[in-house]
Amino acid sequence: MKKKHVISVVTAFGILVAAASILAACGEKNGQAGQDGAQAENGPLAVTIATPQVGEAPGKDTEVEQAIEKYTGTEIDIQWIPAAAFEDKKNIMIASDEMPKAFKITYNASTLNAIQSGLFWEIGPYLQDYKNLAEINPMHYDNIKVDGKLYGLPLYRDIGRAGIVYRKDWFNELGLKIPVTLDDWYQAAKAVAEKDPDKNGQRDSYLLFLDKSYNDPAASSAFLTRLAVSQGAPNKWGVVDGKVIPEFMTEPYMDAMKLLRRLYEEKLINQDFSVVQTADADNKWNAGQAAMRNAVASAAATSYINVSKAVPHAVVDVVQFKGPSGYRLPAEPGNNGFFVFPKSSVTSEAELKRLLAFFDKLLEPDMSTLLSRGIEGKHFKKTEDGKADITDLTLFNLEVKPYRDSLPSFEVGGQGLPLKLNELQAKGWDIVAANLEHAVPNVALTLLSPTYTERGSELDTMIRDAQTKFIMGKVDEAGWEAEVANWRKAGGDKVMEEFTEGYNKLDK
Known part of the structure; x- marks a missing residue:
């Protein structure tokens, strides 16, 4: 049966139910392949990992790291690379062929080019030998395949993660409603900026303190994409009149850009948005x-804790993205990047199998608890009904969160x-579940375009750059259209043609 690359909202809900059954079944198995593989040779396996830094980088030989090493029979050396520098560092490492044994990357043009150049092991045929890896829902693998082949292990994430986390006390005080139309967004931004809440x-x-990732072309979590999708735009790429086109060539997306242009002109958003780092935007909320964060719905409680340190009386709530036609949000790819295994550093099939055994063991119950809850007695306590109660969230975020966000776990x-x-x-997680019904897929998520592989970054x-210039008033609408025309001439038309050809071949 041919696998589908475009997932309908109905299918997505079925996948959630299936995933729950699959994960429950995993808990009943002992991961024998992992146990055999990790100790197949004398001595611990050396595992070198490069990954973007999450928060403050942990030190060497932390208690969490030591627990991972003891359980998996490995010696781990993690290179934490600042997120802002990661893409440049990644490209340098690939170009110099000096890569770790496990390299966390994301699905973009430079990644596709490296994969298609044969730099990484194809791992799909091996997964059947590792019970936990084999039982991950196939969708998470399908969404990172290249030419129908699997080269990486995904970091499992939910598909409908988007949520609007907001200061309910400010909204009540200013008499604001949660924005639905673009005019609602404007009125809310104007009230927050001018009425000194x-x-x-x-x-x-500010209603929302934007950072330079507001229009990240690789992320369906980018604010401009979430806003535009709520108004009817496609998720990065959509099908219009039988042709696959980018979001920025649709009217709802253009309307969202016009809103940001108006907000910038009237100083209702921060004027330095194009250079602000994500961490600095987070600090403004903290x-x-x-008044609002473009956030993961399940992190609403963390957002409350962070702002309550500076504003103890703050009231925080979370809601779904909603537009004129109802709830609507971009589906995310079901991963936060994926690990590939360079042939230059993993020099034999035997070593690859031991590495896969290591990652397989990370999905076992003890490791899932360690990576997602921390150490009992230090980061959490066990309740009478068998649940983990985080006792020190600050310590958890410092000592556990970097591993949780950077290593595969359930x-x-x-x-x-x-x-x-x-x-x-609980409300945040309920929204994540409810979002599946309203998630709009990116139709080009795994479609291949040789032109995009070669020239996608450019x-x-x-x-x-053109979007930022338009929002900042450096070009008018005619100037924007000229920029889009340049994009089309530079390869955009060819990308659309190749994506459309690939889309038409899908078993939809």
């Missing part, structure tokens, strides 16, 4: 200067201890 006598509050509905949830946490940069 933090009562400090300064115009320093300091109580933003955190959500997985094999580890279920998490004790407060009301806001084409993406052209459009990102």
